[in-house]
Amino acid sequence: MSVAVINYDQPMRWEPDSRGRLEQAAISLYGERGFENTTVAEIASRAGLTERTFFRHFADKREVLFAGGLLLQELIVSEVSGAPDSLPPVDAVAVGLEAAGAAIQERGDYPRQRQRMIAASAELQERELIKLAALAARLAEALRERGVDDPAASLTAEVGIAVFRIAVERWNEEDEPGDLPQLIRDSLDQLRAVTAGR
Amino acid sequence: MSVAVINYDQPMRWEPDSRGRLEQAAISLYGERGFENTTVAEIASRAGLTERTFFRHFADKREVLFAGGLLLQELIVSEVSGAPDSLPPVDAVAVGLEAAGAAIQERGDYPRQRQRMIAASAELQERELIKLAALAARLAEALRERGVDDPAASLTAEVGIAVFRIAVERWNEEDEPGDLPQLIRDSLDQLRAVTAGR
Numbered sequence: 364m365s366v367a368v369i370n371y372d373q374p375m376r377w378e379p380d381s382r383g384r385l386e387q388a389a390i391s392l393y394g395e396r397g398f399e400n401t402t403v404a405e406i407a408s409r410a411g412l413t414e415r416t417f418f419r420h421f422a423d424k425r426e427v428l429f430a431g432g433l434l435l436q437e438l439i440v441s442e443v444s445g446a447p448d449s450l451p452p453v454d455a456v457a458v459g460l461e462a463a464g465a466a467i468q469e470r471g472d473y474p475r476q477r478q479r480m481i482a483a484s485a486e487l488q489e490r491e492l493i494k495l496a497a498l499a500a501r502l503a504e505a506l507r508e509r510g511v512d513d514p515a516a517s518l519t520a521e522v523g524i525a526v527f528r529i530a531v532e533r534w535n536e537e538d539e540p541g542d543l544p545q546l547i548r549d550s551l552d553q554l555r556a557v558t559a560g561r
Numbered sequence: 562m563s564v565a566v567i568n569y570d571q572p573m574r575w576e577p578d579s580r581g582r583l584e585q586a587a588i589s590l591y592g593e594r595g596f597e598n599t600t601v602a603e604i605a606s607r608a609g610l611t612e613r614t615f616f617r618h619f620a621d622k623r624e625v626l627f628a629g630g631l632l633l634q635e636l637i638v639s640e641v642s643g644a645p646d647s648l649p650p651v652d653a654v655a656v657g658l659e660a661a662g663a664a665i666q667e668r669g670d671y672p673r674q675r676q677r678m679i680a681a682s683a684e685l686q687e688r689e690l691i692k693l694a695a696l697a698a699r700l701a702e703a704l705r706e707r708g709v710d711d712p713a714a715s716l717t718a719e720v721g722i723a724v725f726r727i728a729v730e731r732w733n734e735e736d737e738p739g740d741l742p743q744l745i746r747d748s749l750d751q752l753r754a755v756t757a758g759r
């Protein structure tokens with residue numbers, strides 16, 4: 364018979380999804396007592412982690428809300444880069460955005476809590492705009508690496524991010540959150556209809 | 562024989578294009594000595610106007626760079642609202658954006674100097690993003706007033722502003738500035754090709 368032994372004199376190195384736990388703890392505390400009135404120590408404590416662990420993942424308490432965006436960006440770019448060469452640029456972008464949509468959907472209530480928080484603060488909205496502009500720029504680069512020329516690359520990327528943002532906003536506003544990747548596909552279809560003048 | 566008499570004891574109330582003169586003076590001074598090192602008094606003096614006149618047009622020296630955007634917004638919205646009912650939403654937006662393009666083009670070197678200035682400062686880029694997001698929101702509203710439902714209204718507006726921004730950026734980067742309204746039309750055609758998967 365073997366027994367699992369935890370040595371409490373050693374710091375625990377195995378912290379399953381510590382990033383996700385910190386994000387969830389932060390968003391809950393921001394909602395309960397406001398962003399300004401929440402400290403990093405409180406976030407770490409609520410997540411059952413140390414401040415040191417917090418700072419391994421995030422530069423400050425504002426970044427908790429935006430660091431996930433960088434992971435989404437990496438996911439989108441890697442999907443776009445890996446999409447079959449035969450796919451037209453807009454469809455390669457769609458592959459990336461749908462993958463991001465699926466990842467967001469897996470986060471449960473977190474994305475809606477985050478969205479509500481951002482909608483309530485001009486400063487956070489600004490930061491979100493900047494992150495989305497950076498995402499569009501990185502996406503355009505990924506398209507250029509696929510051999511798409513400018514301005515088509517920038518245009519496709521910018522328009523893709525606009526579609527993505529509108530789809531995520533709609534999804535966040537739904538009473539019963541639906542299927543986000545499907546909503547992204549629908550928005551792209553709508554974009555096609557719109558630009559065709561229908 | 563009649564002689565025009567100017568009473569120099571009275572402040573001059575007629576200041577032809579004082580707003581444009583202040584903008585041009587500001588952008589020249591920002592270029593020469595930097596944004597931080599330029600005062601409102603210097604801008605007014607360079608434009609041959611008073612500080613009081615400056616503050617009748619602009620809240621502060623940063624706003625000089627963005628107040629013109631509000632006039633463009635009014636122009637775009639009024640063109641979109643006045644476009645024939647029979648025009649599909651994307652074409653109504655095109656009418657507004659082309660009018661804005663024509664107005665920008667009339668400003669000579671100013672738009673390029675402004676663009677260069679903004680490109681060099683993260684803070685100014687953030688402000689530009691916020692202003693463009695507000696413009697997209699206002700444009701979506703103008704489309705809803707034309708009877709366009711959401712999400713088509715938001716989608717058309719967001720995508721229209723993305724096209725507009727890319728066209729203006731390209732125009733600013735050209736060695737010999739070309740025809741901006743034409744460039745906007747070309748970008749919209751490119752968008753149609755892109756979304757059609759070509």
